[in-house]
Amino acid sequence: MMEEVLAYLDGKKDANLADLLTFGAIPSVSTDPESRGEVRRAADWLADRLRATGPLTVEVLDTPGHPVVYAEWLGAPDAPTVLVYGHYDVQPPDPLDRWESRPFTPTVRGERVYGRGVSDDKGPLLIPVQAAEAFFQTRGRLPLNVKFLFEGEEEVGSPNLAPFVREHAGRLRADVVLSADGGMWRADVPTLTVSSRGLTGLEFTLRGPSKDLHSGRHGGAVQNPLHALASLIAGLHDEQGRVAVDGFYDDVQELGEGERASLRALPFDEDVYRAEVGAPELVGEDDYSTLERLWTRPTLEVNGMWGGYTGEGTKTVLPSEAHAKITCRLVASQDPERVAQAVVRHLETHLPPGVTLDVRASDHGARAYRIPNNHPALLAARKVLTQVYGQPPLEVGMGGSIPICEVFQRELGLETIFFSFAVGDEDIHAPNEFFRVPRLYEGQRAWALLWQALAVREATPA
């Protein structure tokens, strides 16, 4: 029954890869005000691509930030409805000099396509679009009702998604969210991500002297904001690798032995992981395994730190200012706002003499997320992945955050299944981001089968 749909996808491999090369060439960097026009261009391209699949109703809807691309087909009144989520915006490409091919010239080398955003999330996002085309072009219809919601602000924390979802709650009603964003844990074995960490962040500036000073003439008598910054940041962790912020762990539950055991049971080789990230050694919180550190423990990371002279050669300056950007990853029960406040309090109470502190809270946060273990869509996804890959998927956690899970749960009461065919090692947010071309085709088959499974399950009660 699915043969013609899958055969159609097989015949479209080149065209579907070409879509990704075209889509990936649009530098839709949502964090960069100067890229606003390019983000809009990516939205328009995506809307056109959706229209080309078949009888979808497609709209580009404005928000106070970047637009939402929305499309729907509701021609199966007796079948359930899925809300497909993805994002067409991408991270900034810098550092540019570390790319082997240009970030916005998607380039196929072997079985990989390299380019900013091809894995996060343009490749995975195109998969359900292309799967929909296969149904429309072979059967003239989808097996169930589908609503596509593609946003352009995921990389800046989706500030306008919650208001958008709230405003359009009636229209977005569905039975489950299928996220094309998320990423599989490993390339060699199918996985389903069932939890993700939350996020909160802030940025701060330390100000010392009112102007840059000569470090010879004034050094030793005036606080150097760079020294103060180093001292503040060094004090954010203790000797055991724990975050030293008072109250940081207040709402964190210790792992149960059952959870630890199931993590130990996963096929995970620390040496292989260490080699993958290219680190001299693995470093983290004492008394936790690497998977525990990555999936179950909150973290505080400095994402950027700068001040003074950073060019070629020497400049004997004692700078007026120093800056840092921080994000924290959160686990179940931690409140983003409360954690951010604890970090701010720490900065205030540990401020070295001779500088003032100016904190700008990040305008977004997200709670950690976990899908219920017996959710029907999770069961269907397990079945489909087993069929496509010939082995049952591992169920894993994710160190990153997908703030939208919380949004869909709060605003629409929906759970989210991560059904992405990106892999966690594809250097997203880093130079030489890539996507595995075969995953594009595997993903299309899997999405088609998943939709079919969800439709059948509901249409024929067990």
Place this chain on the structure above:
Amino acid sequence: MMEEVLAYLDGKKDANLADLLTFGAIPSVSTDPESRGEVRRAADWLADRLRATGPLTVEVLDTPGHPVVYAEWLGAPDAPTVLVYGHYDVQPPDPLDRWESRPFTPTVRGERVYGRGVSDDKGPLLIPVQAAEAFFQTRGRLPLNVKFLFEGEEEVGSPNLAPFVREHAGRLRADVVLSADGGMWRADVPTLTVSSRGLTGLEFTLRGPSKDLHSGRHGGAVQNPLHALASLIAGLHDEQGRVAVDGFYDDVQELGEGERASLRALPFDEDVYRAEVGAPELVGEDDYSTLERLWTRPTLEVNGMWGGYTGEGTKTVLPSEAHAKITCRLVASQDPERVAQAVVRHLETHLPPGVTLDVRASDHGARAYRIPNNHPALLAARKVLTQVYGQPPLEVGMGGSIPICEVFQRELGLETIFFSFAVGDEDIHAPNEFFRVPRLYEGQRAWALLWQALAVREATPA
């Protein structure tokens, strides 16, 4: 006897100020490889200006770096010879957005001219050139033999000056060095700088994972080089504000009570100084006064520190690398090389886990300097400043470094008198550097009188 020389200078005020505006407009940034042509243009302009003064022999002499501008007049065989030192290169102008007028468009506002390098050292350097012109144009000769040596690499630590001086030692023979570089301590009272701190420096990179990682997916399991950098830098000072590097103070002599008393006797108001630098409070090594910290104690300052994402917005990156630039100011007996090695050893022994260290030593260093208290040129300078300003000069130290003092002492056996009319508050090495226009004219009188005094002193034995 000096009337006609001084009257000539009075008549040239506008032209001499115009010289500085023209000279200051050449962006001779020696540390920037892209400014090489501009540094050469500044050398050529200066050579032409020297030729215009009168019967000087002028040459632009190549070095492996930027050229030396050399000029001499040796028509007074019975008089002593002075070697006049200055530099025509300047610091980089950044941060550009902090300048109120463009750094290479010297602009007069009130009694100040603003521009990069006008105080350090183009204004002070022009003073003896313009004084020479006054002698040539009124008397046809100078009162004593003068050799001008203007380098283009002072702001990068004068790497080619020592070899140059060694190579031309015969030609550079003189009785004393008069430095047009250095700066007076204060604007309200004449001062003579009799000591300066030495300098050494280095730059280092910490490397963690082999590529930038997603801080959500990998944070907590991999050392963040920014955390490691903060920890290393924070550990370079202890709680008492002392440098925590083992061996750093080995060759530092504690201040005698006499020296402390004479520093206390200087008119120095900490509150006024604090307000000048615009710092919330003064911070430094415990148990030392601000002047002691500035002139008599060695320091370690971070001049630049950077890594990760430093642009607008959020980027959840765990960067592969982190960087810092450090310079140390040294006091008598400290060896630049030895101190640099101690710092490197500290970095190596305190290196946090999970990162590797790559140190690049700065290619230059300088010992601290102090002129003998009874040097005849110092006595003459005291007399002349008393005459020009109506009060005897204070004798002060200098927190900065003038590496050339050591060069002239070692290579030529000469002491150096700092006879500069820049003032220490003129924001050199910072945005909105300025030079006080009246100092240009006062300086010309003082140089003319000093040359005359030195000539007479030698010609008529006491």
